[in-house]
Amino acid sequence: MLFTKTIAALTLALTAVPAQAATAQPRWTGAWAAAVQQPSPGGLPWSSNWAEQGFERQSVRQMLRVTGSGAALRITISNRYGTAPLTVNGATIAKAAAGAAVRPGTLRAVTFSRRADAVVKAGQELVSDPIPLPVQALDRLAVTLYFRGKTGPATFHDVSSATSYRASGDYRFDPRGTAFTDTTQSWYYLSGVDVLGGPARGAVVTFGDSVTDGTGSTPDADNRYPDQLAERLVASGTRLTVLNSGISGNRVLYDHPLFGERALARFQRDVLDKPGVRTVIVMEGINDITYRDPDVTAEQLIAGHRELIRRAHARGIRVVGGTIMPFKGNPWLYPDGTAEPYGLEQIRDQVNTWIRTSGEYDAVADFERALVSPDDPDRLRPEFNVRDGQEGDWLHPNDAGLNAMAEAIDLSTL
Template sequence: MTDNLDTGIASTGALGWVRTWGVSPQAPDNSVTGIEPLADATLRQIVRVSGGGDRVRIRLSNEYGTAPVTIGAARVALTGSDDQVQDGTSHTVTFSGRPTATIPAGAPILSDPIDLPVPALSHLTISIHLPGSVEAATCHGTFHALGWIIPGDATAAAALPTSAAPLPAQALISAVEVLPDRRSNAIAVLGDSRVDGIGSTPGADRRWTDVLAERLAERDGTTRYVINQGIGGNRLLNDGIGTAGLARLDRDVLATPGLGHVVVAVGNDLVFSFAPGTEETAGFLAMFGGEPVTVEDIIAAHLQVAARARANGVKIHAATVAPYGGSEMYTAEGDEAREQINTWIRTSGVFDGVLDFDAVWRDPADPSRIRGDLHMGDDLHGNDAGYDALAHSIDLSIFD
């Protein structure tokens, strides 16, 4: 039993477990693309890790579930061609030494370590059999991985069965952690839809955090892992789509194993507070409670993120808020507030590094708007080229 609970610290000195992939758990409510009730089904999902390691463990979440969830079987493997399991890499996932587990409502569960060497930027296939009924599966609404629902226990299937149906959202899996063989730490990004990658090609790993991981993987020295904790529609100060950033900061970011850096990149507080009260925006804005916030409120929220990050001994970086002129949410007052916040982020000296995404995306002919070749067509979210530009604008030395 001791080996199953091994942290890796005793055998590797200062080295320990590091998170290599993650998503922020969300409630399966009407604000996200949820999962229909499940019974005797296998969830198969493919995720790409940011950095590698010699051992791996999986974190599952029932944190927004209303009843216990029973895991009948689970397996993890490297992903081969055509989304098949790579030969010779499939391993049983155990929990406290057992191949089955029950996750209490409101809780996560961490698997035992698995002796599976995982290369940086490789894909993992994770299969979970749910023998009982699951009425409300904790999920993540923006699905940038690949996933399927398969009837029965298909955890040992190497190829995807013909009975597989597409999974509409990330389900139950909240993190993958590895045990590296060299000095490593994680960069956790707290963000909104522009972090979550709305507008990037689904399943292609083209969010700016994905491209940042690729750039960091090419460097020598300390290995950096990039963890995307963005939620589309998320805010720092109020709930809405997902728990407010300040409320989920400890769970999603500061509790990250191996954490060395935090990036805060949230702009929705000002966008929604200054949004026009039109018929077009009314239905969307109805999902977001709380009073409108001011520039001073948003600055205070950023100061809180910085203080809590530093209290955990990690560096803190902030992204400026990119333009959104031309979108349904735009107002001149909101744009003025955006400029004030960006000036403060750039000049306050609060942050160890600044990711000036506003400077990257703004149109020289109209700085209130995103360049036409960098957004998905809604004047708000990036496309693959836009997110690639953000990633390549980052000075990697801020993470040294």
């Protein structure tokens, strides 16, 4: 009864407020996040998603894993890139089972200002009421959104490395999942899940590009490096959650229609505004170096990193610098297989030397040294480049490489 009264009181206090205002409540801690992007066809050649077409009379069930425990949850719906108000005609959350199925006894209705439906203004986010579903760190959840009318193009996260499901009609409360016959590997409108009253002392945000995002990790296995870092924290009893704010293809200095706003533009919402953030791990710059539109110097990249450090420190947030990993052998950057014609590795080396030696970061996670080949300082270890017996792209580590990244982080620095 006391728990029910507490949830009711919190519902009255926290409903229908913008995400930034709601995060001022000290007992809420971010337990999962997705950095949202403008609608696009997707940035990977094999990708397909529903962002440009949006939804109508459809339910979308999305799978995720929380990194913290709590007595209750809340979700954040983002219409950041919408050009018109978004109407959500109902939502549920449950503990996930196999495929699109959920555990029936865990299904909970999600409300907004104690209403099943919600309208999210264009360019804004909306936080749900508290949801009385106790969770443990590393629980897998399913969030189902129903859209009766046309949404228009959808704010989304392109590379989720997790299967999302779609059904025609309202199947929010369907535990079996058999109606969800369409699949994709992107997330839609969902940008955060927070936990209430758990043991976590704060959140660690992993901020970066495709390697942080999890491109190349095994789908639906939660093997991105932030996932494996969360597992280390849970196993060690360290009371921190992990939020993944990576976007595949992202750059520090320049926006891209497929790969998100530049790190300098999105740092506020994807790091500083997250509830309970205590530390951020920054690993960005590889795409500024390799895109070459325009050419970027090491000095420009370092200046961008310094700005991120300054803004985090101004909020009392600790900043860990992640070194940029090698890419020798990547077929796009090494067209003849042996030589990289643009001098890009030298820029990477200069930025990494600054990250390691300048003392401007509070600590360093030396991802490059954790993954580099002992025989070639510009190439990944071969065992970190193989997927399903096939050679990878020499840029995105496999699950074992992503685990090596998580292991390279000194937990005491967080």
